[in-house]
Amino acid sequence: MDVDLGGFLGQNGTYDYDKDYEYKPDDESEGSRAVLIPLLYSAVMVVGQLGNVLLLVILTQKRKSWTISDIFILHLGVSDALLLATLPLRAVQAAEHGWRFGTELCKISGAVFNINFYCGIFLLACISVDRCLSIVHNKQLFTHNRPARAHLSCLVAWFISLILTIPDWIFLTAANDEKGDVCRSDYSQSETDWRLLSRLRHHTLGLLLPAAVLIFCCVRILLRLQQRPKSSQKPTDIMVLLLLVGVFFLCWVPYNITLIVDTFRNGSKEPQDGSSGEGSLKTALMVTAALGCVHACLRPLLYFGLCDNFRKRAVALLTCATDEPKGSLCELGVGEEARPDQSQEVQEIKPMTSVEQQVPSPQC
Known part of the structure; x- marks a missing residue:
C-alpha cells in the first residue's frame, strides 16, 4: 500500500502563529475607563469643593470662637x-490616556495626592489619641485654654507630610511612553534604589504606624465605653470620630493594598509595560487612586449629616440668617474632659453621706 505524503510533507511555506494569538487591547473597557473615571473626578471635584468652601467660609466667620475640634x-x-484643586489634571489624564501638563504640575499633583493621605491619617491619629487619653485615662492632650498645642500638632502633621513627599518632588516627571507622555517617578538616573526605599517609607511611616495608632485608640475607646452605664455615655462625638476613621480607611485602604501588591510584584525593578498583568495592576492603581480622592468630598457631607451646629450654620449662611448656634462646628470631643462614670460618683458619694450621718449636729 502506497501512502502519498507529498501533500503533507511538501508544504514548504511558513505559518505565522502569532497572527491568531496577537494580544488585542480591550477597546471597550479602555473607553469605559476613559469616560467613567473623568466623570468620577469631575463629580468629586464639584461636590467636594462646594462642601469644603462652605466649611472654610463658616470656620472663617467664627474664627474668634474656635474650639479644638474646629482647629x-x-x-x-x-x-x-x-x-x-488637582483633580481636573487627573480627569484630563484619565480621559486622554496621557499627561499634558508638564513636569512641574506632575510633581505638584503627585505630591498633593500623598500629602492629603498623610495629613489626613496623622490628624485623625492626633484626635484619636486625645479621645483615648480623655476617655480611658481621664487625661487631656489638648485643652481649650491652650489652643497653641493643637495648632502646633497640626503644623507638625503638615511638616511630616511634606518630608515624606520629598521623593515625589524629586523623582516625579512627565516621561515619554509608548502611548505618549505619562506622569510617573523616574529613578533610572539614581544609583540608590530610591523606588524601593520610597515605597517602604510610605508603607511603614505613612500607613502602618499611624493606622496602628488609630486602630488601637478606637478599640480602647470602644472597650471603655462598653464598661460604662448607658446613662453616662456621650456617644455623639465618638460616633463622629469613628465614622470619620471608618470612611478614611474605606476609601484609602484599597489603594494602599494595591500599592503593596505592586511593591512586592516589581521589587526594586521598574515595572514593564508589556505584560497584561502590569496593565491590570496599573488599572487597579488608577481606579483605587480615584476612590481615595472620593474621600475628599465625603467629609463635609458627614459633617452636614452628623453635626447639628454645622448644619444650622450652613443653613444660616445660605439663608442669610443672623441667628447662629454657639459651640464647635462639629463636635469631635477634642480637648474636652470625659464624663466620669456614674458608678464611681455613687461610690464616692456614699462614704461622704455615711460620714455626715455619723457626725453629730451641733446643739445650740
Whole structure:
C-alpha cells in the first residue's frame, strides 16, 4: 500500500502563529475607563469643593470662637481642598490616556495626592489619641485654654507630610511612553534604589504606624465605653470620630493594598509595560487612586449629616440668617474632659453621706 505524503510533507511555506494569538487591547473597557473615571473626578471635584468652601467660609466667620475640634476640622478641610484643586489634571489624564501638563504640575499633583493621605491619617491619629487619653485615662492632650498645642500638632502633621513627599518632588516627571507622555517617578538616573526605599517609607511611616495608632485608640475607646452605664455615655462625638476613621480607611485602604501588591510584584525593578498583568495592576492603581480622592468630598457631607451646629450654620449662611448656634462646628470631643462614670460618683458619694450621718449636729 502506497501512502502519498507529498501533500503533507511538501508544504514548504511558513505559518505565522502569532497572527491568531496577537494580544488585542480591550477597546471597550479602555473607553469605559476613559469616560467613567473623568466623570468620577469631575463629580468629586464639584461636590467636594462646594462642601469644603462652605466649611472654610463658616470656620472663617467664627474664627474668634474656635474650639479644638474646629482647629482640626480646618486643617482637614484645607488638605481636602488642595487635593480637589488637582483633580481636573487627573480627569484630563484619565480621559486622554496621557499627561499634558508638564513636569512641574506632575510633581505638584503627585505630591498633593500623598500629602492629603498623610495629613489626613496623622490628624485623625492626633484626635484619636486625645479621645483615648480623655476617655480611658481621664487625661487631656489638648485643652481649650491652650489652643497653641493643637495648632502646633497640626503644623507638625503638615511638616511630616511634606518630608515624606520629598521623593515625589524629586523623582516625579512627565516621561515619554509608548502611548505618549505619562506622569510617573523616574529613578533610572539614581544609583540608590530610591523606588524601593520610597515605597517602604510610605508603607511603614505613612500607613502602618499611624493606622496602628488609630486602630488601637478606637478599640480602647470602644472597650471603655462598653464598661460604662448607658446613662453616662456621650456617644455623639465618638460616633463622629469613628465614622470619620471608618470612611478614611474605606476609601484609602484599597489603594494602599494595591500599592503593596505592586511593591512586592516589581521589587526594586521598574515595572514593564508589556505584560497584561502590569496593565491590570496599573488599572487597579488608577481606579483605587480615584476612590481615595472620593474621600475628599465625603467629609463635609458627614459633617452636614452628623453635626447639628454645622448644619444650622450652613443653613444660616445660605439663608442669610443672623441667628447662629454657639459651640464647635462639629463636635469631635477634642480637648474636652470625659464624663466620669456614674458608678464611681455613687461610690464616692456614699462614704461622704455615711460620714455626715455619723457626725453629730451641733446643739445650740
